Amino acid sequence: MSFLRLHCVTKRFGAAVALDNVTLQATAGSRTAIVGPSGSGKTTLLRLIAGFDVPDAGQVVLDGAVLADGPAALPAYRRGVGLVMQDGALFPHLSIADNIGFGLDRAAPNRAARIAELMRKVELDLAMSDRRPDALSGGQQQRVALARALAREPRMMLLDEPFSALDTGLRASTRRMVAALLADAGITTILVTHDQAEALSFADQLVVMANGKVCQAGTSHELYLRPRTPMVATFLGDAIILPAMLGAGYAACGLGRIPTEHVAMQGPRMIMLRPEQIALVPCRPSEGRLRGGPWGEIVDLDFGGSTCQVSIRLTATDRHPGQLLALPQMRRDLLDVGASVRLTVTGTAHVFDEGSPAD
Amino acid sequence: MHSARAVWVKIAALVVSLATLLPIGFIIDMGVRTGWPVLSTMLFRQRVAELLLNTVLLAAVTVPLCIVLAVAVAWLTERSDLAGARIWSALAVAPLAVPAFVHGYAWATVAPGLHGLPGAVMVSVIAYAAFLYLPVAATLRRLDPGLEEVAASLGHPPWRVFWRVVLPQLRVAICGGSLLIGLHLLAEYGLYGMIRFDTFTTAIIDQFQSAYNGPAANTLAGVLVLCCFGFLTLEAGLRGRERYARVGAGAARLPVRIRLGWLALPCLVGLVGLVVLTLGVPLVTLARWLLAGGIAVWRVDEIGSALAQTILYALLGGTAATVAAIPMAWLSVRAPGRLQRALEGCNYIVGALPGVVIALALVTITVRVALPLYQSVATLVFAYMLMFLPRAILSLRGSIAQAPVELEHIAGSLGRSPARAIWAVTMRLAAPGAAAGLALVALGITNELTATMMLAPNGTQTLATGFWAYTAELDYAAAAPYALIMILFSLPLVWLLHSQSRRMAGR
Structure with a gap:
């Protein structure tokens, strides 16, 4: 039973077709990686799921509820979809604790305890609570962004190249931590990346996109060993x-x-x-x-x-x-x-x- | 070699900064000479309390109104799908081309009954709100839309995203613009003279005109300077220390414009109404007076002489300020340090002082110390230099920063002496910035009324003082050509400000 379902989704920006009749499914608790060269439409796909853009045609269905049906769409703030962006997008005017607690009710009695628990979960030092985002390293910023998204216990998590700004060594360890954390929480996840090694190691399901179309979707093994086209084959390795x-x-x-x-x-x-x-x-x-x-x-x-x-x-x-x-x-x-x-x-x-x- | 060069520049910068401290030195000296007993009797008077109340009320009502108006208009032009956003953005800045006292003149014509606090607040908002619109719109354009998207993904509806994410990021822009407006409220004379609202500046000039540099005027000037410092401190406290730059790397996307839907019509009507008040009233009034006066008001000899003198003073003052700015600007780019920061702080504070205080100081000093300089061209140009030095430093610093220091080194390795290397390479590359700074200062001088009135040599008539003399005689028709020429002169300045703020945002 698929948890997330995109059905014949099309999105144009002016004359350019960003997504061309894309159909895609993800089962509950699974990890899907969308890979493709830049301009292949993978980020647009993510923005449609998050609700920042609306499709011109096609449906986005999450857990049986229609999020978007053509231009009629539920606004982003009512979707319960978490998001971690490439650069973290932390609020520069708020402390780390306030960033993490941004999605929590400000009057909630256990707010401070919840923030502390989230910081522990993403392996952040509690001493950092009062710091500002610009005092943190790139890897720490991404952990804060992840904790902030987890705070609302989202039904689904979207990761938009969250590791690409990190150093090579940090990238692998952060990726493993994120994968383990999301697997423990059982949150259905979609990762967008242009790094094929990252995609292969992260995901249960791999989706290769090019020119706004899905070239092939399947398990990592399947796509690596039995690619349907030479493009998919070369994109996933030599x-x-x-x-x-x-x-x-x-x-x-x-x-x-x-x-x-x-x-x-x-x-x-x-x-x-x-x-x-x-x-x-x-x-x-x-x-x-x-x-x-x-x-x-x-x-x-x-x-x-x-x-x-x-x-x-x-x-x-x-x-x-x-x-x-x-x-x-x-x-x-x-x-x-x-x-x-x-x-x-x-x-x-x-x-x-x-x-x-x-x- | 480098240190020797830096020493000379530092000395030059020190001399300029000491000169800029003259007015403040004068106020302190005056206070010490007068002595506390006399000072206290002059300070604790009902008149001073009245003026203080007027000033505080004016600022306390005008600035928040300007903030609300500027943020609303900036949001409409930058973040909504309002039709003709670019044109509205230009129209929102355009009122700056009309000198504040011309706004006052227009409203005194249209609504002669308009006076007191309500009138002063209304015309001040109309004349000055654009000072807030410029930085707020520029910041709104630059904000990372990713932050707003993340806030939405965390379950916040659009209006709460605006309150909790957008507005806090506008804080620096709002504080800076509010300070600028606050300082203008303190310094402006013509507008409040027209609207018949007493502030410290109008009271000082009244005193000055009846008794020259009497102790009463000096005491008021002292309180006015304290008000300025109060505003500067308040702003520094409210601005906070946060950096509002993007935390991560990567290019920001363009922000998404929000669809107004049925609200578009009321918003458009509101903007049309605003433009009628800010541009329509002054321009229509001016046109009416010009029509009423006909050809007779264009006294070519008189206007021509005022124009020539204005241009002369503008160029002299502009050149003086730009030359005086060179050491400061060079230091702040090439050799930043504690001394440079302290000197820059002096210049900044003097730039915040009202023209009336600077003029009063120079009148007193020339009368006491160097009588031949009293009401001389040199003193007036010096006053202009003090008032507009920060503008010149700002433009020059930007362009010096773009001339790489390596070029100076290479020029040195090719046999140029340090001073000649700076002159031949850095100053040549910084010339466009220097020219822009000179233009900014010159245009400021064109519209300067207070200091010019108090310091100009006998028989000198600039556009601003000519305009003011006719309005004092209630000959509004004869004043109209002067106002028109000042507006035409200011248009390039306003265009420059507008395009600079757009370039700053990268589009």
């Missing part, structure tokens, strides 16, 4: 996308004959492999030619710390021209520009739903 000829459960491509799960498929299609499926073994040029498997020459090495981008020019055959592959590799001790390598593929090739090599 991907090797090759033209191939399908037949009898195999895909014939520049990397040889690779088994696929799509036994019934025939003819020319685009396939995808993840870099971790390909192993490199250094070899002598003569050896490569002798063994017959896919092999090539390293044309470039790009050092990037723990991983290293290796560019390999595959040796051309009659059927396949000498393609250029870029593979991230953890080890680079055996590799050098000009060296020959054999490539071995494990697992199966994923075949895209759409797009043939002719496209």
